[in-house]
Amino acid sequence: MAKSADVSIADMDGSEALPRKNGELVFEAPWEGRAFGLAVTLNEHGIYEWPAFRDQLVAEIADAEARGIESSYYERWATSLERLAISRGLVTPEELEARAEEYEHGNREEDWE
Amino acid sequence: MAEDHHEHHHHDDQSPAAIRVKALESLLIEKGIVSTDAIDAVVETYENDIGPMNGARVVAHAWVDPDYRARLLTDGTGAIAELGFWGSQGAEIVVLENTRTVQNMVVCTLCSCYPWPVLGLPPTWYKSAAYRSRAVLEPRQVLREMGLDLEESVEVRVWDSTAETRYMVLPERPAGTEKMNEDELVALVSRDSMVGVARVREPAAVR
Numbered sequence: 001m002a003k004s005a006d007v008s009i010a011d012m013d014g015s016e017a018l019p020r021k022n023g024e025l026v027f028e029a030p031w032e033g034r035a036f037g038l039a040v041t042l043n044e045h046g047i048y049e050w051p052a053f054r055d056q057l058v059a060e061i062a063d064a065e066a067r068g069i070e071s072s073y074y075e076r077w078a079t080s081l082e083r084l085a086i087s088r089g090l091v092t093p094e095e096l097e098a099r100a101e102e103y104e105h106g107n108r109e110e111d112w113e
Numbered sequence: 114m115a116e117d118h119h120e121h122h123h124h125d126d127q128s129p130a131a132i133r134v135k136a137l138e139s140l141l142i143e144k145g146i147v148s149t150d151a152i153d154a155v156v157e158t159y160e161n162d163i164g165p166m167n168g169a170r171v172v173a174h175a176w177v178d179p180d181y182r183a184r185l186l187t188d189g190t191g192a193i194a195e196l197g198f199w200g201s202q203g204a205e206i207v208v209l210e211n212t213r214t215v216q217n218m219v220v221c222t223l224c225s226c227y228p229w230p231v232l233g234l235p236p237t238w239y240k241s242a243a244y245r246s247r248a249v250l251e252p253r254q255v256l257r258e259m260g261l262d263l264e265e266s267v268e269v270r271v272w273d274s275t276a277e278t279r280y281m282v283l284p285e286r287p288a289g290t291e292k293m294n295e296d297e298l299v300a301l302v303s304r305d306s307m308v309g310v311a312r313v314r315e316p317a318a319v320r
Binding site for chain 2: 004005009010011013025029030031033034035036037038040041042044045047071072074075078081082085090091095096099100102103104108
């Protein structure tokens with residue numbers, strides 16, 4: 001059985017509150033759902049405590065707002081996730097860059113699906 | 114983010130953000146840190162497993178099982194856990210019984226505390242400044258605006274949620290449902306009835 005949802009994630013309040021519609025989570029594109037699932041899965045695997053991710057996200061949102069960057073909630077979420085994955089030593093910026101490049105230029109099949 | 118992807122914006126799965134997420138996911142899977150299945154399960158849990166349906170099940174079960182109903186009203190958290198609901202954090206859920214003469218309604222005047230494991234995430238109106246202040250000051254008027262016109266004889270009780278104590282309403286079982294089974298009853302129970310801003314409508318009115 002899948003674990004039940006964590007109140008400290010689902011119930012975040014303030015600027016970091018999850019986008020929702022009538023109580024349900026809203027993902028405007030599939031990748032937003034993947035980014036959400038990835039961040040929560042890493043938390044469940046004990047890579048970081050949820051407050052660490054939340055703090056990163058809050059900082060990311062504040063930074064984007066301060067600099068007037070019109071990124072979406074999940075774009076900021078994805079940046080937070082990336083930074084945390086790098087700072088926790090899961091990936092290096094170089095391999096991430098290289099892999100993104102491959103996807104961007106269609107040099108990589110979606111073998112992980 | 115650069116201007117140059119403005120046209121397809123972030124809805125496009127070839128957007129820079131989409132590609133970076135895909136790259137990160139693929140690396141983490143390759144390294145054996147996560148699996149596609151685990152991510153899928155998480156997304157599904159948060160999308161589907163929480164929501165008003167859980168609360169509706171609690172309500173319907175209480176309607177058909179008097180012993181459960183009694184447990185629910187004395188120990189909401191425990192009785193709800195019997196059905197497998199509630200997350201990891203230790204907030205208590207108190208269940209309030211609505212009757213013909215008492216209408217309990219729930220608000221969180223400070224922020225948006227809400228019994229989400231049973232009701233899902235709070236609706237926008239629940240978080241609005243207007244609802245949060247007016248529910249306490251003029252609850253009858255608020256209920257009327259939301260479509261529930263109560264007789265003067267009905268007593269309205271407003272409950273203010275906190276991080277530690279969250280309230281859920283057990284609405285009155287409507288007339289005309291005597292022959293319905295639990296699953297059929299689940300379908301009748303609306304989220305708003307469990308926040309106490311609506312009554313459960315009789316089956317004829319649902320159709």
